[in-house]
Amino acid sequence: MPAGSDQTTAEDEDFLRFVGLIRSSTRIDLSQYKEAQMRRRLTTLRHKHGYATFEAYWKALSGSGALMDEFLDRMTINVSEFWRNPSRWDVLASRFLPELLAESPRLRCWSAACSTGEEPYTLAVLLNEAGALSRSQIDATDLDRTVLAKAAQGTYPARSVKDVPKKMLDSYFEGSGDSYAIRKDIREKISFRQHNLLDDAFGGPYDLIICRNVMIYFTEEAKSGLYRRFAEALRPGGILFVGSTEQIFSPGDYGLESADTFFYRRSYA
Known part of the structure; x- marks a missing residue:
């Protein structure tokens, strides 16, 4: 047996046991994330705290709320900005919101994996500009309670609003310089709650679902399941808005059809 192969096997088994323990205690299934990427991220995290194995890291993690919060923050990639990829938000505002409002005067919207809230607040601003916010519902969810707390506060550094x-x-914002706060009346229109995309039930039917720059971290099998569930959570004619690196190949397999670049419509048929 080549030198080092026993060590590699032991490390694999150590990580797989950790995956099982996380699944049983938190309902978070790390096996549905791209393994090399997730394993590298979590190995860096445990080394930061001086744990030689995932078993040792798990023992510490299970007894420390602070370590668990850090773990959740690291495994859920919290990078978000207002009007990220501005041209796509322009398409949403100029084309899809008017189309959706013509069919459903009261819109039901879901910002899935919303991180610190920039995307649902961007949507709220656009709906307000269209005169439809008061008769719309925006649900915003994420796995990480820490980022949801930040989202509910609605205060952001200057770099987050650079494309506004x-x-x-x-x-719509108060403040200047280093810190900006979203207006209170806009903030109060968003309903934030914890939700595990890979395990919890989806609501619906929604007119619009926004899930951007998250799917790239999941396995192909997990992505296929999520696309199918997103389609089922949309009303016929409803729109799924995805990230700029998340083109859906063969959308018809999920009951979707391409409506524009990074926009998919649930089929009417």
């Missing part, structure tokens, strides 16, 4: 059009920045 100046008119919107002046109208």
Whole structure:
């Protein structure tokens, strides 16, 4: 047997046991994330705290709320900005929101894996500009309670608002310089709650689901299951808005059809 192979096997088994313990205690299934990427991220995290094995890390993790919060923060990639990929938000505002509002005067919207809230707040601003926020519902969910708490506060550093059009920045945010806060009346229109995309039931039917820059971290099998469930959670004609690196190949396999770049419509048939 080649030198080092026993060590490799032991490390694999150590990680697999950790995956099983996390699944049984938190309902988070790490096996549905891309293994090399997730394993590398968590190995860096346990080394940071001086744990030689995942078994040792698990023992510490299970007894420390602070370590568990850090673990959740590390495994859920919390990178978000207002108006991220502005041209796509322009398409949503100019084309899809008017189309959806023509069919459903009261929109039901879901921002899935919303991180610190920039995307649902962007949507709220666009709906307000369309005169439809007061008769719309926006659910915003994430696995990580820590980022949800930040989202509910609605306060952001300057880098998060760099793509916000100046008119919107002046109208919907308070503050300047290093810190900006979303207006209270806008903040109160978002319903934030914890939700595990890979395990919890989806609500619906929704007119619009936004899930951007998250699917790239899942296995192909997990992604297929999520696309199918997103389609089922949309009403016929409803729209799924995904990230700029998340093109859905063969959307028809999930009951979806391409509506524009990174927009997919649930089939009417």
